[in-house]
Amino acid sequence: MFTKIRTSAPGKVILFGEHSVVYGKRCLATAIDRRTYVTLDGRPESGLIEVKALDQVFEGSVDRLRARCEESRDEPFGMSLGVILAIVQWCCDGTALDLDGFSLKIESDIPIRRGLGSSASFCVATTTAMLLKFGKISYKLTDLDKKLVNEVAFNMETKIHGRASGVDNTICLNGGILSKMGSSLDVLPAIQLPLLIIDTLVPRNTSEQVSRVKDRLTSHSTVGHLLLDTLGHIADEALVSIKRSTAGKQLDLEEQLSELFEINQGVLDALGVGHEKVSAVISICKKYECRAVKITGAGGGGSLIAMVDRSKFEEQSLSAALKEAGFSVLGITTGAEGVRIET
Numbered sequence: 001m002f003t004k005i006r007t008s009a010p011g012k013v014i015l016f017g018e019h020s021v022v023y024g025k026r027c028l029a030t031a032i033d034r035r036t037y038v039t040l041d042g043r044p045e046s047g048l049i050e051v052k053a054l055d056q057v058f059e060g061s062v063d064r065l066r067a068r069c070e071e072s073r074d075e076p077f078g079m080s081l082g083v084i085l086a087i088v089q090w091c092c093d094g095t096a097l098d099l100d101g102f103s104l105k106i107e108s109d110i111p112i113r114r115g116l117g118s119s120a121s122f123c124v125a126t127t128t129a130m131l132l133k134f135g136k137i138s139y140k141l142t143d144l145d146k147k148l149v150n151e152v153a154f155n156m157e158t159k160i161h162g163r164a165s166g167v168d169n170t171i172c173l174n175g176g177i178l179s180k181m182g183s184s185l186d187v188l189p190a191i192q193l194p195l196l197i198i199d200t201l202v203p204r205n206t207s208e209q210v211s212r213v214k215d216r217l218t219s220h221s222t223v224g225h226l227l228l229d230t231l232g233h234i235a236d237e238a239l240v241s242i243k244r245s246t247a248g249k250q251l252d253l254e255e256q257l258s259e260l261f262e263i264n265q266g267v268l269d270a271l272g273v274g275h276e277k278v279s280a281v282i283s284i285c286k287k288y289e290c291r292a293v294k295i296t297g298a299g300g301g302g303s304l305i306a307m308v309d310r311s312k313f314e315e316q317s318l319s320a321a322l323k324e325a326g327f328s329v330l331g332i333t334t335g336a337e338g339v340r341i342e343t
Contacts, residue, residue: 005040005132006342009124009172011110012117013197013296013305013332015257016235016264017180019213019271021165025232026181028239029171030193031336036108036121040129043101049088053080053106062088062099076112080122083156087127090152091134102133111330114199115297120168123156124149124339132341139341146173149339175338179239188239189246190335193254194308196315197330198285198293198322200277202301209273209298216272227267234264254291258307261292273299281327288318 010031017027043050049065051058056077058068065085072078084104092099106126110118127149131137137145150173157164170185171178177188217224238260245253265282268274278295281304285293291307308315319329 004042004343005129006037007040007125007129007132007339008035008037008342009121009128009339010035010117010175010336011121012168012171013195013303013334014115014167015177015296015305016238016260017231018268018295018297018299019210019273020228020231020235021167021180022210022213023228024182025228026179026235026239027165027167028177028179028235028242029167030177030334031171031175031190031338032116032197033333033336034108034110034116034330035336036106036110036118036125037342038122038125038129039103039105039107040133041103041105043103045101047099048101049084049099050101050103051081051084051106052104053077054112079119079160080106082159083123083126084130086156086159087130087152090155091130091136104129111199113204114197114303115204116197116303117168117172119160120153120157120172123153123160124169124172127153127156128339128341141339141341146339149173171338173339175336177242177335188242190337191242191246191253193257193334195332195334196290196306196308196318197296197332198281198304198306199328199330200275200281200301200303201327202275202277204298204302205300206298209300212272212300224271227270230267231264234260234267254307254309258291261294261305261307265292265294268295268299275299275301277301277327278304280325281322284321284325284327285318288321290318 011034012029012031015028021027047061054077069082110116112118153169154166157169167180174187176190179186241256282293285306293304293306296303296305322329
């Protein structure tokens with residue numbers, strides 16, 4: 001008899017390294033305490049698949065699932081179905097013949113298309129549940145099991161985005177903090193930072209912002225590359241501070257990272273990925289004792305992260321001011337746990 005499986009994985013934010021990571025510089029990301037939950041259960045009907053996600057439902061055979069993916073591949077629900085189909089085919093060696101029926105329910109409190117790792121969280125949680133169902137990994141989630149989950153989840157991220165760095169799926173799998181430089185990925189111990197995520201509600205277009213930076217490098221090569229080098233040095237310095245803090249060294253980590261946030265945002269503005277709404281958010285935050293605010297992700301709108309001093313900070317007042325100006329705010333805890341088997 002099929003045993004119900006429930007898994008979850010966190011979202012993420014980029015702390016440092018937006019854009020410069022594309023050019024081989026360091027990137028630092030952290031898992032956040034917003035999660036995607038996947039519940040996988042059996043069905044008595046052989047070959048019948050049911051998927052509930054994003055307030056939509058699919059029910060049908062593998063062939064019908066394949067057709068539905070083609071019909072709605074550019075929509076979030078269609079992308080989710082495409083990932084599920086690809087995992088099923090991978091687990092069944094590409095055939096998906098004699099498949100036991102199953103029901104897959106996906107729930108998440110991670111806002112989508114806001115640079116918070118919603119797709120990677122979904123890919124990691126779904127991959128873990130499906131690999132458990134097909135007996136490809138164990139409930140112990142050994143290092144070898146996690147390696148396989150990461151490989152499959154990365155392929156699924158690539159399927160969604162066309163190109164993926166490996167940062168999002170790796171941080172959603174392992175939790176804590178992740179450092180990426182070139183092809184090197186290192187998972188660091190968790191630290192908790194008092195951060196807020198502020199959504200400008202301006203749609204995020206990553207490829208457009210990446211092209212904008214590339215154009216600036218073409219127009220002003222020497223200065224542009226110095227700016228990228230500066231972003232790399234900022235991430236390097238942040239990593240040193242985080243390592244000293246986790247090693248028990250006495251330092252005001254929040255203050256040091258706040259100063260680096262502020263410098264980092266200035267460089268991103270110079271690279272041309274700011275936005276008038278980003279500037280408006282920063283102006284409001286400064287009135288409410290936020291230590292520093294910066295873009296997280298590609299910029300040109302999207303989301304920002306704010307470092308706050310909890311002893312002085314009045315979240316309700318800031319939330320009200322941001323909402324009145326047309327923005328939203330989300331409190332998070334950093335350094336969250338990675339993928340979990342809930343049942």
